Amino acid sequence: MRVLNLQRYFEAPPARLFEAFTDARHLAAWYGPDGIRVPSCSADARPGGHYRIDMHARQGDGLIVSGQFRELHRPRWISCTLARHPVGECGLETLVSIELAAQGTGAVLKLTQTGMRNAMECAMHEASWQAGFARLDGALSGHRRRSDPAPLLLGPPQSSHVHTACLAFVEKGVAFRHDTQLPRAPGCASTHPWCRLPCLESGSTRLFETMAIVKYVDNTFAGPPLMPVETIRASAARQWISAISTYFYDAIMVRHVLPHVVAQAGGVEADRALLASASPDISRCLSAVDVAYSIGTWLAGERISAADLLLAPLLYRLQATPGGAELMAPFLALRRAYGIMAERPSFAATAPQLPCLH
Numbered sequence: 001m002r003v004l005n006l007q008r009y010f011e012a013p014p015a016r017l018f019e020a021f022t023d024a025r026h027l028a029a030w031y032g033p034d035g036i037r038v039p040s041c042s043a044d045a046r047p048g049g050h051y052r053i054d055m056h057a058r059q060g061d062g063l064i065v066s067g068q069f070r071e072l073h074r075p076r077w078i079s080c081t082l083a084r085h086p087v088g089e090c091g092l093e094t095l096v097s098i099e100l101a102a103q104g105t106g107a108v109l110k111l112t113q114t115g116m117r118n119a120m121e122c123a124m125h126e127a128s129w130q131a132g133f134a135r136l137d138g139a140l141s142g143h144r145r146r147s148d149p150a151p152l153l154l155g156p157p158q159s160s161h162v163h164t165a166c167l168a169f170v171e172k173g174v175a176f177r178h179d180t181q182l183p184r185a186p187g188c189a190s191t192h193p194w195c196r197l198p199c200l201e202s203g204s205t206r207l208f209e210t211m212a213i214v215k216y217v218d219n220t221f222a223g224p225p226l227m228p229v230e231t232i233r234a235s236a237a238r239q240w241i242s243a244i245s246t247y248f249y250d251a252i253m254v255r256h257v258l259p260h261v262v263a264q265a266g267g268v269e270a271d272r273a274l275l276a277s278a279s280p281d282i283s284r285c286l287s288a289v290d291v292a293y294s295i296g297t298w299l300a301g302e303r304i305s306a307a308d309l310l311l312a313p314l315l316y317r318l319q320a321t322p323g324g325a326e327l328m329a330p331f332l333a334l335r336r337a338y339g340i341m342a343e344r345p346s347f348a349a350t351a352p353q354l355p356c357l358h
Contacts, residue, residue: 259275304344
């Protein structure tokens with residue numbers, strides 16, 4: 001069985017944090033990443049009492065998080081069971097212990113979760129906690145005044161670049177507005193000199209280009225970092241970001257996915273010569289990241305980074321095309337890593353519906 005240990009400082013006293021985990025109104029406000037709705041939430045905060053959080057993503061079915069309170073020692077200790085499961089199904093029950101200790105003007109939260117069967121389940125729970133903690137941190141410490149408008153992202157979610165930007169916001173737990181207008185629309189043209197996407201408007205800040213937006217979100221808002229701090233891992237993340245932008249996007253999107261999209265729109269057959277020329281280059285790209293994923297859970301170590309957020313939307317679109325799944329089939333480590341990514345709440349909240357290209 002796997003054990004998850006998390007620790008985080010919040011600018012709030014232990015009593016306020018205790019209420020955030022035991023009061024249904026507070027739970028509904030912060031639990032899960034942005035993009036997840038909580039239409040109903042209940043919590044009977046006493047030993048033996050049950051809680052239930054109903055969540056719905058922008059796309060996909062609902063998810064329920066439920067459990068039973070075991071021990072409650074206000075305001076320093078919470079013990080409960082926790083299970084995540086789709087509506088109508090029973091999920092694996094785990095045990096969660098939360099210790100709250102005053103530190104300065106705030107408190108340190110130490111969370112221990114036991115009972116996960118494998119690394120994928122552990123990563124899924126960690127992603128859910130980190131995304132929720134980011135939202136809770138912002139609400140408690142006032143990183144954004146309620147009167148401030150949320151950042152505005154421009155661009156249709158079917159774009160892999162826009163998808164990456166959406167993932168960055170949700171992984172950080174940052175609320176944002178999303179205008180899905182196409183390139184060359186008036187609002188986008190005022191921000192991007194080449195009328196491309198995505199674009200970002202945040203207060204007086206205007207930005208274009210995917211990684212510039214991701215870096216801005218990472219550096220401006222509280223929440224889990226999207227780039228490693230250690231020099232070697234940060235360099236690895238930048239290496240993969242450069243490679244994905246240069247080699248992967250051309251092979252996967254320009255020469256494989258987009259020809260299928262254009263052909264379907266025009267009711268014609270995709271250019272077989274172009275697709276054939278792309279296949280060996282796609283395999284070469286996938287082989288390179290397969291090696292990286294066989295070494296660690298993510299491209300730049302044991303934590304997700306912007307490199308993974310840039311790659312995942314390309315793989316999501318590759319799998320939606322004829323022959324895409326076959327191209328990925330030989331690479332076991334890559335498919336394992338993509339499976340972990342696809343299970344993250346951020347991906348469930350942002351993955352767009354794609355046309356059926358088969």
